[in-house]
Amino acid sequence: MKKQEILDAFAFRHATKVFDPAKKISDEDFQFILETGRLSPSSVGFEPWKFLVIQNRDIREKIREVSFGAQGQLPTASHFVIILARKDVRYDSPYVKQLYKEVKGVPEEIFANIVPRYRAFQEEDLHLLDNERTLVDWASKQTYLALANMMTAAAQIGIDSCPIEGFNKEKVHAILKEAGLLDEEVYDVSVMAAFGYRAEDPKNPKVRRKLEDIVEWVN
Numbered sequence: 001m002k003k004q005e006i007l008d009a010f011a012f013r014h015a016t017k018v019f020d021p022a023k024k025i026s027d028e029d030f031q032f033i034l035e036t037g038r039l040s041p042s043s044v045g046f047e048p049w050k051f052l053v054i055q056n057r058d059i060r061e062k063i064r065e066v067s068f069g070a071q072g073q074l075p076t077a078s079h080f081v082i083i084l085a086r087k088d089v090r091y092d093s094p095y096v097k098q099l100y101k102e103v104k105g106v107p108e109e110i111f112a113n114i115v116p117r118y119r120a121f122q123e124e125d126l127h128l129l130d131n132e133r134t135l136v137d138w139a140s141k142q143t144y145l146a147l148a149n150m151m152t153a154a155a156q157i158g159i160d161s162c163p164i165e166g167f168n169k170e171k172v173h174a175i176l177k178e179a180g181l182l183d184e185e186v187y188d189v190s191v192m193a194a195f196g197y198r199a200e201d202p203k204n205p206k207v208r209r210k211l212e213d214i215v216e217w218v219n
Contacts, residue, residue, distance in 0.1 A: 019196030069166015
């Protein structure tokens with residue numbers, strides 16, 4: 001039954017445009033959603049994200065004015081999250097060194113052997129060091145893993161969500177910077193997500209392409 005419960009959660013989830021403003025997610029449930037983001041996988045374990053939970057109504061309204069894709073969500077969502085991508089994810093950055101040595105507990109001699117491998121991975125395999133944008137885009141891709149897990153986890157406990165890319169990035173940067181919420185030397189805005197309880201059920205059933213149209217087995 002567990003597999004069916006998971007599939008039911010995927011069928012339940014839809015991009016909720018308007019939430020019921022009277023229904024709030026409990027602290028316990030939202031901490032659970034955030035924890036699934038924290039425990040998400042990332043390429044070579046760099047965890048290149050930060051979750052800004054924007055509950056301040058004035059800041060939400062400023063963001064709404066520059067976000068065509070969040071007009072209904074920002075005023076009504078119980079919780080609104082902006083996921084930031086780390087920019088300091090070079091193989092030899094202080095952040096990577098601190099993460100591996102202090103958080104993951106990797107000994108100095110082992111870390112010294114890891115660094116050349118990650119340099120080759122970033123520089124030669126994926127060409128992530130060609131310019132600043134390629135490295136930030138790589139980090140941003142990792143944030144979508146956390147985003148997907150958070151939305152799926154929410155759906156499994158009956159909470160709605162909506163991923164949002166429809167915003168003016170430069171203007172959102174300016175709003176967050178003015179509010180003291182964004183260090184542009186370290187972080188870049190990646191994606192947004194709204195969470196809450198739907199105001200009404202979707203009018204149309206969920207439709208996807210057939211599995212055989214998107215899967216090719218190579219034996």
